[in-house]
Amino acid sequence: MAGESLDHLTPKNILEKGISNIPFQRQVEGLALDFSVSDNFILKEEWKEPYSKRGVLNFKVIKEKVKTVIENYMIKAKSPETQVGNMSGGNQQKVVIAREVERQHELLIACHPTHGLDIGAIEFIHHKIMEERKKQKGILLVSTELEELISLSDRILVMHQGEIMGEVEGNIASIPEIGTMMLGTKAIHE
Numbered sequence: 666m667a668g669e670s671l672d673h674l675t676p677k678n679i680l681e682k683g684i685s686n687i688p689f690q691r692q693v694e695g696l697a698l699d700f701s702v703s704d705n706f707i708l709k710e711e712w713k714e715p716y717s718k719r720g721v722l723n724f725k726v727i728k729e730k731v732k733t734v735i736e737n738y739m740i741k742a743k744s745p746e747t748q749v750g751n752m753s754g755g756n757q758q759k760v761v762i763a764r765e766v767e768r769q770h771e772l773l774i775a776c777h778p779t780h781g782l783d784i785g786a787i788e789f790i791h792h793k794i795m796e797e798r799k800k801q802k803g804i805l806l807v808s809t810e811l812e813e814l815i816s817l818s819d820r821i822l823v824m825h826q827g828e829i830m831g832e833v834e835g836n837i838a839s840i841p842e843i844g845t846m847m848l849g850t851k852a853i854h855e
Contacts, residue, residue: 685765698750755786
């Protein structure tokens with residue numbers, strides 16, 4: 666990141682470098698399903714102020730922040746103490762999105778952020794990604810949804826078997842051009 670290799674860093678150190686991550690498998694890698702919305706929201710920052718001071722959690726601050734997040738992200742949860750495992754996939758994903766977007770970050774890695782979601786949740790998540798773009802945050806979007814890539818990306822790098830086949834501008838890319846590169850043909854203009 667910014668010319669620095671991060672491969673020697675611990676996950677905590679990588680978080681501290683300002684990288685947020687929306688993983689592909691929200692129920693396996695993104696959430697602790699037996700935990701509440703509050704617990705999942707502070708999962709990567711439970712040791713930091715304002716959520717904690719000298720190792721003691723500030724439950725009042727956490728509850729107020731999560732109430733605001735539930736409202737702002739339109740998460741269908743009765744309270745901050747709602748168990749995430751009892752929520753729909755779209756609302757679970759909104760918890761992950763909220764946590765990763767609300768953290769201090771410079772780079773947001775979003776791996777298939779709308780996979781398996783309904784149209785309302787997809788539109789909401791696309792809107793949040795575009796808000797991050799307007800804030801000049803770096804976004805690495807990994808997706809097999811070509812329309813999603815074209816509509817959200819400034820540029821698209823197409824890979825086949827681990828090799829970059831070409832790069833196209835997001836707003837003018839064509840699905841046939843991308844599809845050809847996905848099948849292993851290098852871009853002509855490369």
